[in-house]
Amino acid sequence: MIRMRVFLWVLVGLAAGLFGLFAYQLRQPKDEFVESAMIGKPMPAFDLAPAVAERPGLSSRDLADGRPRLLNVFASWCVPCAAEAPNLARLEAAGANIVAVAIRDRPADVAAFLAAYGNPFSRIGRDDISEVQLSIGSSGVPETFVIDGHGVIRYQHIGDIRDDDVAVLLEKLREAGA
Amino acid sequence: MIRFLHLLLRRPRESGDSASSGSRLKKGGVPAFSLRLCIATAGMTMLVCVLGGSLPAAAQDSLPPAPYAYRQLDDPALEASAQALMETLRCLKCQSQSIADSDAPMAGDMRHQVRTRIAAGEDPEQIRAWLVERYGDYVSYKPTVSATTWPLFAVPAVLLVLALLILRRRLRGAR
Numbered sequence: 442m443i444r445m446r447v448f449l450w451v452l453v454g455l456a457a458g459l460f461g462l463f464a465y466q467l468r469q470p471k472d473e474f475v476e477s478a479m480i481g482k483p484m485p486a487f488d489l490a491p492a493v494a495e496r497p498g499l500s501s502r503d504l505a506d507g508r509p510r511l512l513n514v515f516a517s518w519c520v521p522c523a524a525e526a527p528n529l530a531r532l533e534a535a536g537a538n539i540v541a542v543a544i545r546d547r548p549a550d551v552a553a554f555l556a557a558y559g560n561p562f563s564r565i566g567r568d569d570i571s572e573v574q575l576s577i578g579s580s581g582v583p584e585t586f587v588i589d590g591h592g593v594i595r596y597q598h599i600g601d602i603r604d605d606d607v608a609v610l611l612e613k614l615r616e617a618g619a
Numbered sequence: 620m621i622r623f624l625h626l627l628l629r630r631p632r633e634s635g636d637s638a639s640s641g642s643r644l645k646k647g648g649v650p651a652f653s654l655r656l657c658i659a660t661a662g663m664t665m666l667v668c669v670l671g672g673s674l675p676a677a678a679q680d681s682l683p684p685a686p687y688a689y690r691q692l693d694d695p696a697l698e699a700s701a702q703a704l705m706e707t708l709r710c711l712k713c714q715s716q717s718i719a720d721s722d723a724p725m726a727g728d729m730r731h732q733v734r735t736r737i738a739a740g741e742d743p744e745q746i747r748a749w750l751v752e753r754y755g756d757y758v759s760y761k762p763t764v765s766a767t768t769w770p771l772f773a774v775p776a777v778l779l780v781l782a783l784l785i786l787r788r789r790l791r792g793a794r
Contacts, residue, residue, distance in 0.1 A: 475711050478755045545682050545724055570685035571728035578753035580711035580725070 474599045477578030477586075484592045485576040489566025492543040492551045499540050499566030505592030509617035511610065512586040513541040513562065514574055517554035519582040525601035526558035532602070533561035535611055540564040542573050544582055585610065589617035687734035688727030694738075701734045704743040707760045708733070708750060717760065 484501045491498040504510060513529065515522040533539055541562040543551050551565065568574055577586065577594065587596035587610065596613040598606060692698040702719060708729065710721035718726040718733070729750075736746050750758045756765070764772055 475754055475757055477753065478751075479753055545728075547682060569682055570731055571725055572732075574725075575729065575732060575750075575753065580754065 475580040476599070477580075477594070477597045479578040479594050480597060482594055484588060484594060485573075487566075487573045487576065489542065489568055489573060492541075492546065492565040492567035493548055493555065494552075496560070496562060496565045499542060499564045501592060503540065503564060504588050505590070507590040508538060509587065509589045509595075509614055511537050511539045511614065512577075512588050513539055514544060514579050514582055514584045514586070515541055516544040516546050516582045517550040518546070519544075521601035522583045523554070523558050525583055525603075526561075528602040528604065528607050529561045530559050531607050532610060535607075537611065537614055538563055540566075542566045542568045544568050544571055544574055587613045587617050684724065684727045685731035687731040688724075689730075690734075692734055692738055697737050698734075700743055701730075701737040704737070704746060705730055705733050708747070709758050709760055711754065711758065 484504050486501045488500040488502075489498050504512070511532065529539060539561050541564070543565055546567070546569075548567070551567075555562075566573065579586075579597075581599075583601055585598040585602060586594055587598075589595050595617045596610075598610060602610065692701060705719035706717050708718045710716045710718045710723055710726040710729070712723040712725050713721045716726075718729045733746055736749075737743065747759055747761070756763070762768070762771075
């Protein structure tokens with residue numbers, strides 16, 4: 442009889458533990474980001490035409506020339522992309538080489554965007570069908586990747602670059618061998 | 620009212636990146652809207668852009684969609700296999716929609732990838748693997764037994780066996 446009672450209490454304990462787990466997990470903030478699984482892997486081969494006349498296009502070969510870079514995935518129609526422009530300018534001023542991929546964008550729109558918010562990019566590839574974006578596991582704009590000198594993806598920053606993120610990205614760039 | 624406007628402005632096309640929402644929203648989204656609401660929403664967005672005079676208009680759709688975003692493959696058998704795959708791939712910008720269901724431009728671009736790869740002779744599971752390699756298991760709706768998911772499949776079987784054992788013991792005891 443005592444054994445039976447202990448067994449029942451064990452059941453109650455298990456059920457309470459389970460509900461406790463549910464309560465805990467339900468209170469955890471939901472992770473809204475779909476992270477790329479390509480960190481640590483080489484950049485897939487691609488070759489994009491220039492998005493604007495004043496900058497060359499971007500190919501995977503440009504990313505494996507021994508120099509680490511930031512790869513910014515952006516679009517003129519994306520508002521957070523405009524918001525992060527001052528911080529991209531700060532990164533460029535700090536010596537970062539930034540290349541970009543413009544997603545689903547017309548050259549005239551990209552040119553107008555750069556004229557309004559500045560152009561920190563040394564190259565801008567034109568990705569009309571999100572081909573490169575999909576191949577590197579990026580799920581939106583803006584996103585910023587750190588690519589090392591061998592063309593290996595080292596870090597992904599999701600969302601616009603806030604003030605605090607500038608130092609982080611510079612550090613990741615330094616770790617990648619800048 | 621603001622909230623209502625906000626909802627309207629988050630166009631079903633690609634929620635999160637549209638002009639109204641300042642922050643990026645990834646897994647959040649809007650379910651399928653009726654065509655009429657789509658048009659109304661697009662009109663509202665344009666109106667807001669014109670009134671706001673902001674430079675980069677919400678021109679996500681200024682480019683035509685990828686060639687195979689809305690065009691079926693000519694071969695019905697290939698299209699069927701592409702369709703079957705698209706129904707089990709998650710739209711990365713929408714909430715609980717497959718890329719077959721979503722009108723987000725990115726889902727269209729993913730459909731284009733699926734259809735062109737199927738047309739080029741790739742196996743559907745190869746294409747799924749290609750996407751999983753990039754986005755993790757999250758992108759696929761197809762349940763798989765893996766190092767993290769095996770208990771989901773094992774626990775019911777174990778419970779069933781346990782229940783049968785207990786039942787047998789009870790039935791014997793009753794006799």
